[in-house]
Amino acid sequence: MWNLVIIGAGPAGLMAGIAAAENGVAVKVIDEFPRPGGRLLGQLHEEPNGEWWNGIKESENLEERAVSLGVEIECETSVYNLEKIETGWRIYTSNGIIDTVHLLLATGASETHIPLPGWTLPGVMSIGAAQVMGNVHRVKPGNTCIIIGANVLSMAIANELKLCGVDVKAIILPVTEQIEKEAGQPQEVLASLMRLTHLAPSPLLKQLGKLGKHVPVSFATKFYPSNGLKMNGIPIKLKTAVTEIIGEDVVEGVKTVKINTAGEPVPGTEKIETADVVCISGGLTPMAELASVAGCSFKYVEALGGHIPVHNEKMETTLPDLYVSGNITGVESSKVAMEQGKVAGLTIASKVIGSSPALTESIKHAVQNVEKVRAAALIQFHPEIEKERKTLYQDYQQNA
Template identity: 40%
Template sequence: METGWKVHISDLIRHEPGMEIQADCVLLATGAVEKPIPIPGWTMPGVISIGAAQVMTNVYQVLPGKKVIVAGIDILSLSIARSMKLAGADLVGIYMLPHSPFSNYASPLLHLETLNEMTDFAPSKMIRLAGKLLKSKTGRKIAAQYYPPKGMRMWGIPIHLRHTILTINGNQEVNSATISKIDVNGNPIGEQKVIQADTVCIAGGLTPLYELAATVGCKFVTLEGLSGTVPLHNKVLQTTVPNLFVAGNITGIEGAKVAMAQGTLAGKSICKKLKIGNLKDADMEEAISFVEHSRKLSDIQFHPKVSEAREHIEDLWSKWAHFSNKDCRFL
């Protein structure tokens, strides 16, 4: 993209020269990308991302493997593991990611803080009851310390919060994984064990896909609750670059309902900016409220601090708008 706006589009199907589109406003809804987590053996055939497993299973109706191990415990890996099991795969178990800088030093204690927001929706009554224990720091320590050695089952799938994958094994393709018990801080302890599998799905989480916004000079902020770096934007999804708007996971990782509500809001913001449809401030406030309503009712929260992060980004926008002499509401 070039500010102004000129958008360059390639034509890979017809092998023809790319198109150039002139636009008064641009909406970026580039979504998110999976974070790769390197584990020894991860380059072998049979190792894929959890997102790839989702596409194979749900879109193309092809099982990624017959005997599957999932590395990484989050809302995405849990839901996709269930999809694979329903499709006929043998889900050996879901294990913790290795304790490393790539996984943000994943540990049972940190995961329990993230997962406590999800337990209210768990299908297992035992997990829902255990969720009440996770509301306090002391409760999370107790839960991490006394988590069942054989894991807890959800939809018949063992979830191993106190075991991690050390290596993925095989000659030409995956045939097993080596696991180890870990302490509450994620450090391997005790004996190692080899588990047979033909597929390992790595779930490293999602991060906003913001490269296009970076090419045109957007200001950015990095907030834990939004799962990474996002373009600085206001309530109506205007960025710091005039006539450039954002919606969906590029603004922070949330569920599909929130992304759809943001898409409606961004569309109205652009129409108001270009004086299309006679939109008023009341219409904008209604669209903003719908986004907030969708956020509160969302079944899936990818991060427990998302609301806190949203408030923080509004504060940062206000400060930027003040020092830049910009209209903070409907830029």
């Protein structure tokens, strides 16, 4: 019987294990991937201060700290069921059954896919898969690339693909009829980009954010250039949509059409754009399946990426001895996930070894640090994150 088992060896899970183990808690971390790190492994970008954020290095540092504290990390292990037992939780895995007093779900987020004709061709992949190929495996995804889907995630990874030597020809919208309307409507997409704060990951997005404070989005959309605006040399075409991905045995490009401000195709403007890799970016959604299996209360929060297990600022769910941290609680940056993991680890430690003034103060400080790191995040997926989290915490109080 373990004091604490953590499902997910990403930034939130590893940091939670470190925080708990530092306070004498026996911790086991399990993950289905062959190595620890989660989404950290694919991240490589330059910070505003000029320093480089290398996710592989960060994950290695976290793993070393955890192991040095006695945390047991078991990779290549999948979890298929959870069961509440009298002494805590029983976890059913591909490598057997594990019992624990406390259970932390740090399962992260998964990509949302946009189905388009031709999306099963070799050479078509999610934007996250391209990121992993280049940054983790050091394999160049292709020579020329077209990205379908204009959002914070695609724009951030587009720069990383350029670092790999990929010629990113354009970021283009998907055609409206084939997906949720918002992702294919220029006005909706531009509105989401204009709401980004000064912390957005490019000068273009910063300018769009400033523009959104002074002019209506309908006006900005009307005068948005049909050939797009460039972000680090990459055209963002909000008045062009992909109708089909083309190729015989492998991807060869996409069929596009001009669209009006409502996302409707303009007849006679069809065109073919060539590329040997096509990346689809539909955003991220919390991976909360195990929380659902466990019986957690849920709330749908658009600003956080979808259905979220109801929890409080200490990462406690409405179920006894079950906690969450990281992107399962809402899609944010890895740095926020790590701080949430620290909160969860300290909270669980206070349950295992007993509360003390020092530990109570540490938890309070850790909760405050989550807010500070969130406010300073380089990439923010939605402008209403802080507001919606406070509402979610109020819901926890009502359900607890």
